[in-house]
Amino acid sequence: MERMKTQEVKIGNVTIGGNHPIAIQSMCNTKTEDVAATVAQIQDLTAMGCDIIRVAVPTMEAAEAIREIKKQISIPLVADIHFDYRLAIAAMENGADKIRINPGNIGSEERIKAVVEKAKEKNIPIRVGVNSGSLEKNLVEKYGGVTAEGLVESALDKVKIIEDMGYDNLVISIKSSDVMMCVRAHELIKDKTTHPIHVGITESGTVKSGNIKSSIGLGLILSQGIGDTIRVSLTGDPREEIKTAKLVLKTLGLRTGGIEIVSCPTCGRTQIDLISLANKVENLVAEYPTLDIKVAVMGCVVNGPGEAKEADLGVAGGVGVGLLIKKGEVIKKVPEEQLLATLKEELDHWSE
Numbered sequence: 001m002e003r004m005k006t007q008e009v010k011i012g013n014v015t016i017g018g019n020h021p022i023a024i025q026s027m028c029n030t031k032t033e034d035v036a037a038t039v040a041q042i043q044d045l046t047a048m049g050c051d052i053i054r055v056a057v058p059t060m061e062a063a064e065a066i067r068e069i070k071k072q073i074s075i076p077l078v079a080d081i082h083f084d085y086r087l088a089i090a091a092m093e094n095g096a097d098k099i100r101i102n103p104g105n106i107g108s109e110e111r112i113k114a115v116v117e118k119a120k121e122k123n124i125p126i127r128v129g130v131n132s133g134s135l136e137k138n139l140v141e142k143y144g145g146v147t148a149e150g151l152v153e154s155a156l157d158k159v160k161i162i163e164d165m166g167y168d169n170l171v172i173s174i175k176s177s178d179v180m181m182c183v184r185a186h187e188l189i190k191d192k193t194t195h196p197i198h199v200g201i202t203e204s205g206t207v208k209s210g211n212i213k214s215s216i217g218l219g220l221i222l223s224q225g226i227g228d229t230i231r232v233s234l235t236g237d238p239r240e241e242i243k244t245a246k247l248v249l250k251t252l253g254l255r256t257g258g259i260e261i262v263s264c265p266t267c268g269r270t271q272i273d274l275i276s277l278a279n280k281v282e283n284l285v286a287e288y289p290t291l292d293i294k295v296a297v298m299g300c301v302v303n304g305p306g307e308a309k310e311a312d313l314g315v316a317g318g319v320g321v322g323l324l325i326k327k328g329e330v331i332k333k334v335p336e337e338q339l340l341a342t343l344k345e346e347l348d349h350w351s352e
């Protein structure tokens with residue numbers, strides 16, 4: 001697929017845009033002021049394959065906490081600011097690698113200018129984000145409601161305000177909880193800008209519905225070559241966001257690395273507690289973000305090994321035992337309760 005031509009933007013030690021891999025983002029759900037909890041969550045997400053992390057900056061204390069957080073993490077940090085331009089400036093002074101603002105709620109042009117001047121001084125990119133929930137009244141009236149056209153116009157207007165201030169180190173995001181409106185907006189903006197695009201379906205819901213909406217939305221957008229960084233938004237553990245983001249990119253052939261799981265749907269032949277095992281395997285493989293293999297989880301010995309043939313590794317249920325399968329061959333029989341640990345040993349071996 002041909003990717004949209006975008007300029008490169010450097011966010012700390014990660015570059016997005018151009019031909020760079022699509023970076024995975026997530027957002028902490030800890031209080032940013034709680035440095036220990038925030039650092040622990042960032043380290044956990046980093047180990048799972050998160051490339052860029054965002055934190056909320058609702059207070060000056062949160063802006064100041066960035067300095068300490070940055071000392072203890074290895075991935076770039078984005079400060080998420082609403083309303084108060086002073087927080088954006090403080091976040092940059094304390095080491096944020098990028099800021100996310102909605103110029104529409106920052107206030108006067110003077111305040112936006114103060115933020116832009118600080119970003120310029122430190123060469124920190126700004127993500128200009130517009131959201132269907134906060135589309136300007138004049139655009140709602142112009143287009144007869146909240147529309148993809150209105151969202152695009154709003155985003156490009158805001159980008160122009162900052163460009164006119166002499167700064168173009170920008171990333172654009174257009175978010176809507178209406179998946180097809182979001183897709184349409186991205187299709188419309190594709191030929192209208194060269195700034196990298198941050199793609200995400202906002203307020204997409206709980207883990208189940210959010211995964212479905214995000215996968216459809218991101219899939220349709222990314223498959224048209226649009227998108228330089230993505231965030232899956234879920235009402236749930238941010239670890240789930242990383243898992244989903246990786247799977248979306250891997251499924252579209254946009255990223256290598258990360259173990260792909262195939263598992264059977266279970267049937268009357270199932271001989272182990274496969275549903276529980278498949279969930280445990282899914283959590284286990286998240287610990288190996290760079291291992292690029294396929295693992296099959298199969299319920300029975302009748303079809304399991306055969307169906308697992310195309311996988312690099314597999315586990316299957318036998319009568320009272322669990323089988324470890326490598327390239328379709330059964331290489332070990334262990335008690336069912338040891339199957340997960342046996343698979344882990346094998347994965348450790350593969351990742352050496």
Ligand code: SF4
Pocket residue numbers: 264265266267268269270271298299300301302303304307
């Ligand atoms: S692998 Fe076995 S248990 Fe799973 S669906 Fe196929 S026949 Fe049923």
